[in-house]
Amino acid sequence: MKKTIINLAIFGAIVGTFTSCNRDLLTPIPQTSVSDASAFSTSSRVQGQLLSLYAALKAGNFYGGRFVIYGDIRGENFINETSNLVTGSDVWGMNATNSATAVQNLWSAAYATINKSNIFIDGMAATGSTVVGADLAGKYVAEAKLIRGLSYYSLLQYYARPYADGNGAKPGVPLRLKGIIGAGESNIARSTVAEVYTQILKDLNDAEASLPSSYTGAGENTTRAHKNTAIALKTRIYLSMQNYGAAITEANKIVSATAPFAAPTGVAHRLQADIATVFTNYLTTESIFSMPMTSTAGDSPGTQNQLAFYFSPTVANGGVGGGEYSLNPKGIIAEPTWKDTDKRRLFIKTSGTGATAKSWWTKYKTASPYTDYVPVIRYAEVLLNLAEAKVRTTNTVDAQAVALLNAVRNRSDAATTYTAASFATPASLISAIMLERQIEFLGEGLRNNDLIRLLETVPAKGTAPAKAATESGYIWPISSSELALNALITDN
Structure with a gap:
């Protein structure tokens, strides 16, 4: 483990060094300090190239912080406290523009990660596979494809209409599948949403076929x-x-047919007995994929990108963060079925009293430099994904779906056990699953995904108005930097 994190830190620092002096974010960012000709010349250099892809993915403007944060603050469960555009007050207010910090930086970070993945895949085809051998090369390329697929999926969640709007026929994002290695390669039209999803699934299917079942x-x-x-x-x-x-x-x-649910193959994924464990021991079998952070220079999210900085109160109010976003008292914490005895309520911290009292979310607890791992996907999500899909497919109060819902709820709220009789209709079971998702994944960036995939109105919160799926601003505009560089791009 130490070796992996150290390598990520080294290559993360190198990525930051080159990014800071490169104004055209669609041109290639050098992967290491070696020349292009020798970048794939040894096994260690090939491995270094691969690990630099993870470093790009976990950048503070991408999955190291901002992508996850925006997924929550666009929803209804947080209140902006600082009116700071740098920390997403316009994202929260649903009025981000083409030149907004969030809109530009997330686009650039995602495409930088995609371009690095493309350069790696191209380099492996040219020389890298010969250097490391076909078997290891296949595994490495599979990792790169997974990172590329995840990056494209992330872009669709903010810059394109949901798949449900027109069955994927609306404009998606530019689909770049070859590494950009020179000037004049920026012009490319937007593929449709369906075309981008097709490529994402191709990348993930290829990845599944060639990735290892587990590591040591x-x-x-x-x-x-x-x-x-x-x-x-x-x-x-x-x-x-x-x-x-x-x-x-x-x-x-990866989910057994009956409780206790666990993955029958590969890594032995299962829920932890206590939700708190997942956010103190980052390496449990519940954490399927996370972005590691350490105190090594260049290996933490960076200033104003950190989850704890956004959601935790200031030190003066008993926290470790900047007090950027408090919990909306009318949001999910007001849900009456979320009982006071539920262990997940232990993540709520209250500061002040009376009219000045505020609630904060302390799922992420480490102080500066904020070394909480950032969750990408947990086993709990897979269970609730399956539960929701079962009910929507069968249109019944599906017994397995109820059991899956119970697995997640009972872990934190032992006093609540659902039965089929708890739900009068399939729709009421769906509602319970969606509420459970809000509670379980609060602060993990999934709320925006859940709202837009179902074309639901983004609810109002504080001074921010509701935003219906038909309104301007439901999705973000295209980054102004892309519009300036790409003659074929069209705006939302």
Whole structure:
């Protein structure tokens, strides 16, 4: 584990060094300090190239913080406290523009990760496979494809209409599949949403076929892609496409038919007995894929990108963060079925009294430099993905779906056990599953995904108005930097 994190830190620092002096974010960012000609010349250099892809993915402007944060603050469960555009007050207010910090930086970070993945895949085809051998090369390329697929999926969640709007026929994002190695390669039209999803699934299917079933240590099983990582992500992708039958097929690969639910193959994924363990011991079998952070220089999210900085109160109020976003008192914490005895309520911290009292979310607890691992996907999500897909497919109060819902709820709320009689209709069971998702994944960035995949109105919160699926601003505009560089791009 130490070796993996150290390598990520080294290559993360190198990525940051080159990014800071490169104004054209669509041009290639050098992968290491060696020349292009020798970048794939030895096994260690090839491995370094691969690990640099994870470093790009976990950048503070991407999966190291901002992507996850935006997924929550666009929803209804947080209140902006600082009116700071740098920390997403416009994202929260649903009025981000083409030149907004969030809109530009997330786009650039995602495409930088995609371009690095493309350069790696191209380099492996040219010389890298010969250097490391076909078997290891196949595994490495599979990791790169998973990272590329996840990056494209992430872009669709903000910059494109949901799949459900027109069955994927609306404009998606530019689909770049070759590494950009020179000027004049930026012009490319937007593919449709369906075309981008097709490529995402191709990448993830290719990845599943070639990735290892597991690694020797818990660290790599959490921070590097393996077969179950690809499968788990596909359950999320298919839910976003409302292809519930395919979501069930994928989930059944890693979820046993009955409780206690566990993955029968590959890494032995299962829920932890205590939700708190997942956010103190980052390497449990519940954490399918996470972004590791350490105190090594260049290996933490960076200023104003950190989850704890956004959601935790200031030190003066008993926290470790900047007090950027408090919990909306009218949001999910007001849900009456979320009982006071539920262990997940221990993540709520209250500061002040009376009219000045505020609640904060302390799921992420480490102080600066904020070394909480950032969750990408957990086994709990796979269980609830399967539960939702089962009910939507069968249109019944499905017994397995109830059991899956119970597995997640009972882990934190032992006093609540659902039965089929608890739900008068399939719709009432769906409602319970969606509420459970809000509670279980609060602060993990999934709320935006869940709202837009179902074309639901983004609810109002504080001074921010509701935003219906038909309104301007439901999705983000295209980054102004892309519009300036790409003559074929069209805006939302």
